[in-house]
Amino acid sequence: MYAVGVQRVHSRDIRKMENAFSVTNEPRIVTRKQAILISADPLRAIVLRDVCLVYVPDGADTLLSVLKAKFAETARDDDAPFEFRALEALLATLSRYFQSQFDQLSPVVVGALDGLMQGGLKARELEKLREFKNTINEFEAQVDGVRRALMVLLDNEEDLRLLYLTRLYDELNLLSDLWSIDSEEIEVLIENYLQDIFSTRTKAELMQHRISNTESLVMMQLDSMRxxxxxxxxxxxxxxxxxxxxxxxxxxxxxxxxxxxxxxxxxxxxxxxxxxxxxxxxxxxxxxxxxxxxxxxx
Missing domain, CATH: 1.10.287 (Helix Hairpins)
Structure with missing residues (x-):
């Protein structure tokens, strides 16, 4: 089987990385000829065979410092091509970011839920419960979007092989025979971080169930009072x-x-x-x- 017509990077691909020009904010990992385009809030990046262009939103200094540290860690692996090291640094940063976000949300939400169950039912407490539910919903959707993007990439054999930017640059004939490339290395790399992201998503889902259970119990108490x-x-x-x-x-x-x-x-x-x-x-x-x-x- 042969790959035909590998697309180059178009201006519309760059525009879609910006939320203002995108129909949806769904995370995407797009492979193009000699380029990997990653759009996953809060990170957006264009990975080439020898350089990585990263867009970080204003006020995300902590995220930027984590990203620099991850790039420094992956730089020690001289055997891996640059695009793999850049992709690993980006995925590791996203995984770390999601985990830190959950670690910040979890104690606040758990404390509020415990206080709601032990204290009286006040309008302010019920409003906080609704806000927490919306926050966890948004967080879970964000994590799940990245998980789906990685799953789609793993299911597309051609895109997996197009991730080998350095090898495809050095051996131009491989573009007409992508299936001769063994994609196991990149699959293992993606699956490792997919497990971390899936674990964070599971934690968020369990927290969402806990909020829903607390909400149901509060509604039962209100029904009993009524x-x-x-x-x-x-x-x-x-x-x-x-x-x-x-x-x-x-x-x-x-x-x-x-x-x-x-x-x-x-x-x-x-x-x-x-x-x-x-x-x-x-x-x-x-x-x-x-x-x-x-x-x-x-």
């Missing part, structure tokens, strides 16, 4: 209805109409006792009825 308040409201409604019946009876006997009962002995006390008894019976029966139907919980 049901309790509804039960209290129902009890007060029963009491009000019972009082309304007593008020109706008192109103009937309090009218300025002559019935003959107003002069009879014992009727006043009898009506009072009957009204109080009716109020108590209606209230107790109503509460017991709704408890038997499961509307009012113990």
């Amino acid at each position: 049901n309790y308040l509804l039960g209290v409201d129902l009890i007060f409604s029963i009491v009000v209805i019972s009082l309304s019946v007593g008020t109706f009876i008192a109103g009937v006997f309090g009218m300025n109409l002559h019935s003959g009962l107003e002069t009879a002995d014992g009727w006043f006390m009898g009506v009072v006792l009957l009204t109080v008894a009716l109020f108590l019976v209606m209230t107790i029966v109503g509460i017991l009825y709704f408890k038997s139907k499961g509307v009012l919980l113990q």
Whole structure:
């Protein structure tokens, strides 16, 4: 099998590395003739056979220092071609960056979740829970995007062989016979860092599950409080209805109409006792009825 028409680097390839000119911010690793284009926030780089051009966003001095240290480490391996050392330094920096980001987020999120479970349910705490969930979602999507980009690269045999920039430059005839190149070395390099990135993604996924579980538990507590308040409201409604019946009876006997009962002995006390008894019976029966139907919980 032969590789046909290996593309050169076009200006559109450079433009796509900038978020303003890209349809999506999805991480990409693109192989071109004598060039490897890497776009994975926060790093963007163009790797050639003898030079690596890196774009680091403003304020990322820590990331830049890590990248320089990784380049210094890989420079000790004189046997590997420059493009492999540059690719390893970039992947190691991304892996280190993702791990450090998770290490910074993890204790803050865990502490907030523990505080939410131990303390009262406040609007501010619930807002923090939502913010943490969004932050972890964005972080997981960022890590997973790099993982997918590496997986796509590993699944493309032709692109893997095009990563051998120095060898393809020294042996031009290999462009017409890419499949004669053994890609095991670059596969091992990519798979090593793919495992690290996948491990960080798994940690982020577990943290996301923990946040979701805490959110579900908080929602259950809120539902329980709401049901309790509804039960209290129902009890007060029963009491009000019972009082309304007593008020109706008192109103009937309090009218300025002559019935003959107003002069009879014992009727006043009898009506009072009957009204109080009716109020108590209606209230107790109503509460017991709704408890038997499961509307009012113990």
